[in-house]
Amino acid sequence: MSDVSKAWNIDDLRRMASRNVPKHFVDYLQGGANSETTMQSNRSNFAWWNLKQKVLAGIEENATDLGTTYLGERHQLPVLLGPVGFAGMYHRNGEIAAGRAAEKAGIAQVLSTFSIASLEEVAQSHRGSLYFQLYVFRKRELTEHMLERCRKAKIHTIFLTVDTPFAPVRERDERNGFRARTTLSPGMLLSMLRHPLWCIGALANGMPSVGNCRPYPELGKSLMEQSVNLGRMIDPTLAWSDIRWLRDRWEGKIVIKGILDADDARRAIDEGADGIVISNHGGRQLDPAPSTISVLPEIARAVGGRTEILMDGGIRRGADVLKALALGATAVLIGRAYIYGLGAGGEKGVTRCLDLLREEMRPALNMMGFPTIDQLKLAGSxxxxxxxxxxxxxxxxxxxxxxxxxxxxxxxxxxxxxxx
Ligand SMILES: Cc1cc2nc3c(=O)[nH]c(=O)nc-3n(C[C@H](O)[C@H](O)[C@H](O)COP(=O)(O)O)c2cc1C
The missing domain is CATH 4.10.320 (Dihydrolipoamide Transferase)
Structure with missing residues (x-):
């Protein structure tokens, strides 16, 4: 564990996490698809916009409210913890630790299908807003069974990820043999042995596995077997008719994650989605796909007001969040940023990540002349x-x-x- 109070920005958390966690997990987290052009432009295209400074706004002390409403609930920040596979490999009980930090910060957590803790375990330890990220699998019964498990766990909102029908080349992972192999390579073993504290945490609950796979022994026993087999189960023939199929089977909210195109956004609403996430999976799928911040304005123009627009990709600063909201997002998801916090210092690290975003957002919002996030949204671009x-x-x-x-x-x- 690192002293996360010494992290002055999210990049500091990234450096701390990189020291604490074996290399193949660091590479898996930091990497993107192919030449990583999209991953980089997710970050760099935020610089296309500046925040407008407005002085003498007379904002009362204590009038600042960073809260906003998304997915039907009021939250204390316009931020969600996005779904990140294997979060539990970055810290002992990682998904549960992240959930606690989210709950304390008054924001929602979206749990990945590829989590180490099962959705039941996370739901049990959670008193805040918990959503589940789902895939449509080749065997529809598997998807239906996961929906049933969500119902029992009292999870009412599903994020359906639609941008992973094909596996792209992530060169960092290829070099490490990560997610292609079903057993550990000598390099992976060596890197794990170099991080004994990490090993103690990772093995604290026995051999790690994909928690959501436990009811399905046919998918294998080890983390690597399950992750390969479950990955192969994701249906590459996914089509719009599947959104209808899901709509007919799920009474709660459905948010489609992985939209980058205005026509697709319109179609998602027509097929019954309650919200969309403008996302390119953090630059981990199609490369070079457009950055999310660059397509946000046109998608907001196409569907704004008819649905909730969430976005993610490259959020590392409070100002990034403010820009996304001004350009039409209801709220943003963070991915790598909070996993850096998790790897740096568990729950405290995730809390530090959210504190950093909050403490960057607050003065910036005020210097833009707004006491509240909702007023910023009204002003828009x-x-x-x-x-x-x-x-x-x-x-x-x-x-x-x-x-x-x-x-x-x-x-x-x-x-x-x-x-x-
Ligand atoms: C290591 C890693 C694992 C991820 N796993 C999932 C996943 O299981 N399901 C999913 O829908 N998105 C997944 N994503 C994508 C994130 O939800 C999110 O779209 C992305 O991280 C946003 O970009 P950012 O990391 O720059 O914030 C993953 C991202 C990373 C970095």
Whole structure:
């Protein structure tokens, strides 16, 4: 465990986690697909926008409210812990520790199908908002059975991940043989032995496994076997008709995760989704796919107001969250950021990650002239300023005859996102 009070930003947590956790898990967490262009642009494209500073706003002390409503519930931050497979390999009882931190921060947790703790175990230890991330499997009975388990565990909201029908090449994992093998390689073993404290935590509950696979012995016993076999079960022929199929079987909320296109977003609503997550899986699937922040304005313009728009990808700073909200997101999911916290210091590390985001968001929001997140959302993209090379201001750029097509497309999309 590292002293997470010495982490002054999420990158510090990343460095701490990298020291505590074996290399193949660090690479799995930090890596993306192919040339990692999408993963990098998820981060770098946030720089397209600046926050507009508004002074003398007379904001009362204690008037600041970072809370907002998403998925029908009021939360204390416009943030969710996103689904991250194998979170329990970054700290003992990782999913449960993350859930506790989420609960204390007053936000929701989305549990991955590929979690180490089972959904029942996490639900039992959770008094806050818990959602479950699901796949449609080749054997529909498996998906139906997981839905039934969610019902019994009193989980009412499902995130259906739709951007993983094909397995991309993640070169860091390929080099380590991670998720392709069903047994540990000598390199993995060596790296684990170099982290004895990690080993004690990882083995504290016996040999680690994919907790949600325990009722299905045919998927294997070890973590690696189960993860390969369950991965192969994800149905590559997934189609829009499957959303209807799921809608007919699930009375709770359905959020479709992995949307990057405005037509797909419209279709998701038409097929009965209650929300979408604009996501490219953290740049881990199609590469080069567009960054999520770059498509958010046009998707918000297409569907804003008709559904909840969540987004994720590259959120590492409070300002990133504010930009996403101004561009039409209801709230954002974080992935790697909180797993860095988990690897750095368990529950305390996740809490530190959320504290850092909160403490960056609060002064920035006030300096933009807003006491509350809800007021920022009302202002929409007027609260931002497009940076060069796109434009000096959004309105100027729109009238600027020399502005390029890309620039105009962004400006039009951004103005439209005010509708949301
Ligand atoms: C190590 C890792 C494992 C992930 N596992 C899942 C998963 O099991 N299910 C899922 O829907 N998304 C998964 N994701 C994607 C995240 O939910 C999220 O979309 C992504 O991490 C957001 O990007 P960020 O990490 O830059 O915040 C995973 C991401 C990472 C980094």
């Amino acid at each position: 007027d609260a931002l300023r497009l940076r060069a090379p796109f434009a000096s201001t959004s309105r100027l750029a729109e009238n600027d005859a020399t502005a390029g097509e890309t620039q105009n497309a962004h400006v039009v999309a951004i103005r439209g996102s005010n509708v949301a």
